[in-house]
Amino acid sequence: MNPEEIFSMIKEASSCLEPVIRKTPVMISDAISQLSRAEVFLKMENFQRTGSFKVRGAYYKMSKMRGVKSVVAASSGNHAQGVSYSASLLGMKAKIVMPKYTPFFKVNAVKGYGGEAILHGETYDDAYLKAMEISKEEGIPFIHPFDDPEIIAGQGTIGLEISDLDFDAVIVPVGGGGLISGIAIAVKRLKPNAKVIGVQPAGAPSSYLSFREGRIVETDRAYSIADGVIVKRPGELTLKIMREFVDDIVLVDDREIARAIFLLLEREKTVVEGAGALPVAALLSGKLRLEGRRVVCVLSGGNIDPSMLDRIMNRVLLLEGRQIKVMGVLPERPGQLKRVIDVVAELGFNIVEIEHERLNPLIHPGMTQVTLVLEVPGREYADLLISRLRGMGLEFSQVMF
Incomplete structure (x- = not known):
């Protein structure tokens, strides 16, 4: 099936889906715009029914059966x-x-x-x-997640929905390639000068490698916190479309993805899954040079495991220096831990967690290992705390990440 036929299907899919899906909003992000030095718009597919864009392709495909x-x-x-x-x-x-x-x-x-x-x-x-x-x-049909023209057409309705915007580039998460294929066909047909850029996790780079080499590249292993885009190989049809209509695909690592999830929650008050955070991660990582441009980031979904979200938040707080972890050894005598806590209170830090380990065989008898996780204004405050404790004869150090 050629791209013109798929574009016609995209327009048909838009009418088919109108009573079923949400036409998700496009919101400007002042915070991400400032950090990336671009004018950034967020296409909020995390607000979509079922929590992601996937319902678009699935419903359109199945409605024709x-x-x-x-x-x-x-x-x-x-x-x-x-x-x-x-x-x-x-x-x-x-x-x-x-x-x-x-x-x-x-x-x-x-x-x-x-x-x-x-x-x-x-x-x-x-x-x-x-x-x-x-x-x-x-004898029942199999609904492929990406390598199907009708699935691609359904996902491509996002391209129609953003076509009224004046933008220079759209950044799209990439797994098997169904989403970016549909969006790319629509955008290049309606806004031929706009760039279409894909983002894939570095731990699951099959589409990135296939796009670069011009052939299907299957990866042996794939892992990322962006589990919604983990595929070992892209589709035959999607690779053909990506090679023709997509301008570039870049990779981001899990730290960059985690930071983007954190930023979207903290500054935009919106929850996205790892895959949904990929476009923002690419912008903030410096992998793309889009300063001064008008950019649309497709936040493809919001279905993140709450326990995973909690782990990501805590990890990023430590990496960003918003929380610190300090460790030291105290004599096993009454009041020793209170001395430490009093210093923490004087400095205005908040205690997140305390671990008190008496049974560590590596610690000298009569001593206790203490680990504290603290909320602080910035990473530089760790040195202030350590200096104060050492001035009291308490040997503490920061646990680095």
């Missing part, structure tokens, strides 16, 4: 929810094969939308093979 009673898909996250939700609207049954260790909140979300969650295998690839087996045995 006349007479179909059941479908099957493989996914550990957003595609699973998009297919399940679409099936519930279209009167279909959806079987979703998910890896055995999929977080419970994702499994429960599928069930909540009326889908049947089938836990199988260790990885997405295991789940995919099982889903294909079910498709063949039961």
Whole structure:
């Protein structure tokens, strides 16, 4: 199928989806604009029904399957929810094969939308093979998460929705390539001078490598906190479209992704998953030179595990110097820990956590190892605290990250 045909499908999909999805807002971000020295707009697909853009492609694809009673898909996250939700609207049954260790909140979300969650295998690839087996045995269609022209067209409706904006570049998360393929076709058709730039995690770079080499490159291992875009290989169709319509793809690491998640929550009061934070991570990392340009960042989803969000927040606070961790050894005598806490209180720091370890065999008998996590105005305050404690004869040091 050629790009002009897909663009026609994108326009058809827009009408099809209008009564079903949310036309998510585009919001200017003063904070990210200031940090990146660009004029930054956020396309808030984390506000979309089911929490991500995936419902667009799933519903459009499934709405065209006349007479179909059941479908099957493989996914550990957003595609699973998009297919399940679409099936519930279209009167279909959806079987979703998910890896055995999929977080419970994702499994429960599928069930909540009326889908049947089938836990199988260790990885997405295991789940995919099982889903294909079910498709063949039961004679029901398999809904591919990205390498399908109708899926691509549904995702491409985002490109139509931002086309009224005056922008120089749109930055899009990349996994298997379905989202950026649809957006790229729409944007290049309507705003041919605008750049389309993809972002993929450094720990799962299959589309990046394939884009660079002009052929499918399959990675042996893939890991990132941006679990929504972890694929070992892109699609044949999506790679062809990316090579023709996408200007560049860059990589960001998990620290950069975590910082972007943190910034969006703190400064924009919006929750995004790792995949959704990729465009902001790319802007803030310096991987893109877009100073003075008008830029749209597609925040593709907000389905993040609450426990993962908590770990990310605490990690970034430590990395940014907003929290510090100090460790020292105190004599096992009454009042010794109070001396430390009194200094912390005098300096106006807040205690987040205290660990009191008496049984460490490496510590001299009669001594206790104490570790404190503290909220501080900035990383430079660690030296002030350490200096005060050492001045009292207490040997403390900062735990570095």
